[in-house]
Amino acid sequence: GNSVTQMEGPVTLSEEAFLTINCTYTATGYPSLFWYVQYPGEGLQLLLKATKADDKGSNKGFEATYRKETTSFHLEKGSVQVSDSAVYFCASADQSGGSNYKLTFGKGTLLTVNP
């Protein structure tokens, strides 16, 4: 089955620093890939997505590029803010073999941004 591996946290940055959170996946097909964000005490929210190789998803200054050759979908932001402090989850959706109803999540990376 699918699996998603993302860098372990916690990650602590100063405001305006550059952020990278690594994510790699294994899948039998060509999954759609997602980043979700969870703010303290809340449910998960979709941050961005990419559905095929070389697609770049972007939202709120965050970006991630679907790299089939390295099976990666790393999350980046050029200048983080205190309000970006949250847990970030990478996820894949396998669309092959009739199993396109489920997402596989990484374990999450806690980001703390200090003023």
Place this chain on the structure above:
Amino acid sequence: NAGVTQTPKFQVLKTGQSMTLQCAQDMNHNSMYWYRQDPGMGLRLIYYSASEGTTDKGEVPNGYNVSRLNKREFSLRLESAAPSQTSVYFCASSVFGYEQYFGPGTRLTVT
């Protein structure tokens, strides 16, 4: 639109008690899901319903049952709660497995 709603928000149970977690969505989505979130484990799928009238086991179904009451509602039942079921439970919905929309969660403690 309220999106995905869950009740209750918090619950404390004693070992052996039963309870039902309720979930409803108003986005006309076909698929609904129940996850549990534990520290260091990410989200693990308990059960899902690809469409009204169908339910399937996920990664960690033992100790749980589900009912897809109609297109809007998907409930999760713990028949005999155990301390290992202490967790945060999230319901989600989607259009046939693409991006999922999550509820705010239910924090359950079993003593």
